[in-house]
Amino acid sequence: MRFCMRNISIDLYKLISSSLLFLLFSTLVTVGFVVVLTGSVNRLFQLDVHLSGIEMALSVVMFVSLPFLVGRFCYYFYLMVKRGRREGVQIFCYKNLFNPFNFLLFPSLLNAYGQESRRRCFVSVILLFCIYALVFFVGSKQ
Structure with missing residues (x-):
């Protein structure tokens, strides 16, 4: 689906796919940092780790x-x-x-x-x- 404004064209498929790709990459980098720095996967399921990542x-x-x-x-x-x-x-x-x-x-x-x-x-x-x-x-x- 494509929306066209005066001089701007928005392709929703490309926008959503690139956003999802960025989210996947960010998630993998965050998981890698947490595992490398803490040495355990259990820290990934704690709320303070998620809030720190968002900040x-x-x-x-x-x-x-x-x-x-x-x-x-x-x-x-x-x-x-x-x-x-x-x-x-x-x-x-x-x-x-x-x-x-x-x-x-x-x-x-x-x-x-x-x-x-x-x-x-x-x-x-x-x-x-x-x-x-x-x-x-x-x-x-x-």
Whole structure:
């Protein structure tokens, strides 16, 4: 089954199969770590080992994705400011209130390329907030 949006095509079979393959690989790596470090298989069936594994996986996701998303935001923001402005709109001018970050708030100052870069900047910011919320809620339960 395939869903198509404006410029994005999602193939559910590939998405689910790659997700299941990643879960299988993660499970095998976790089992290997627990067996090698503890020397017994009995620890695999304890709840604290599973919770520690989940916390470790969330930490890895956070430490890998945060710098990536910040870099992605900076890259697309640079492209939006550099190539995405309409003709006659300067980086620092009264139209954007002398603040380049206001290009994110005023899409009328951007051409089609700039609006696409603006959308990608917003996706990066939303994913950053989701990761921060996840870390906040997981960290507050301990």
